[in-house]
Amino acid sequence: MPSPRSAGLIAVVTAMTSLAGGPAHASGAAHASGAAHASGALRQEAAAVAIKEPTNLTELRREAQKAFQGIEDANRALKARQKQFDALEKRVAAKLTQLQGADQELAKVRQPLSEIVEYIYQDPAANSMGSFFPAGDGTSTLRALSDVNHIVAEQNNVVSDASKLLQQREQLAKEAQELRAENLLQEAQLDAEIDALRKRSNTLVKSLTRALVKLGVKVNANNRGTGACDPTRVDLAAQYPNGLLPRAYLCPLPQKGEELRADAAIAFADLNVAYQKRFGAPICVSDSYRSLPEQQAVYYQRPGLAATPGKSNHGLGMAVDLCGGVQIFRSVQFNWLEANSKRFGFIHPDWSYRSPFEPWHWEYDPKVGSLL
Ligand SMILES: [Zn+2]
Known part of the structure; x- marks a missing residue:
């Protein structure tokens, strides 16, 4: 039985995972090798239980110590996992701030540009450059037209840059959510593992104490x-x-x-x-x-x-x-x-x-x- 805390975490992870539309896969370093190692240790532990239960004092002592060591290892993995997650979260937050900064810079350029373009398209007089560029010879009109084309192209570039930025932000937000889900999942797994190891260690120590009492040891x-x-x-x-x-x-x-x-x-x-x-x-x-x-x-x-x-x-x-x-x-x-x-x-x-x-x-x- 997982502890109420683990059960809660598993529920949250399940909810978040289904929201994300599948198993969470945080990018790169989010997969903690420590957690994987600890899970492996538990499987080995389970396999050992299935194959052979300790039959004498020395085996009981060894298995109890092994289970206890497993708790310490899992606790260490849990701490390492949390540290790694905190670092990743900080990196994601910094990247988001950076993107927001770029977004604001872009908005500063976009606003005047779109005002100019709007003005050109809405005011027929502007189209002939009447008010925008002083009337002159054909050369200056051509130059003015080329300038307008340049401004429109620039406007298109800015719009395209803005949509790229938006995509990046959406991608990053998705990664951040997956990172949190992955972290919760691994934390819940480690919690459950620690629970199981603690129970096993306690059971073995009890068996050991009973065996000693049987041999005439007045343990207390x-x-x-x-x-x-x-x-x-x-x-x-x-x-x-x-x-x-x-x-x-x-x-x-x-x-x-x-x-x-x-x-x-x-x-x-x-x-x-x-x-x-x-x-x-x-x-x-x-x-x-x-x-x-x-x-x-x-x-x-x-x-x-x-x-x-x-x-x-x-x-x-x-x-x-x-x-x-x-x-x-x-x-x-x-x-x-x-x-x-x-x-x-x-x-x-x-x-x-x-x-x-x-x-x-x-x-x-x-x-x-x-x-x-
Ligand atoms: Zn001596």
């Missing part, structure tokens, strides 16, 4: 708000300084008391399902998000073993410290994670193999995650 633990596990809010979460993420941006893990940023938490919950299938028990987590004071405490208790406060990925809600065997380098659990965690967006960073050696430290890498 400590009244953080149900949006804490919404992966479309990670850009907002990323704006907070290290160790100062508000609870509303931290999604609980199935492991009680642990939490990560939404995208990392979703990836971890999915990884946890695979781990449990392999080992018959959930992943053992000893640490996850660390607030700045917590990171400071760890730093001073284990100097050299914890990152400088304000620098750790724990403070971004992206890192976990694991136990249950993973903390032992080359254990079965460590090796399994090393081989499988990338499928979920988790990595064991290069530095943690050596300096400092931390087999227990694993991180969510959004770059790896975005490719899933």
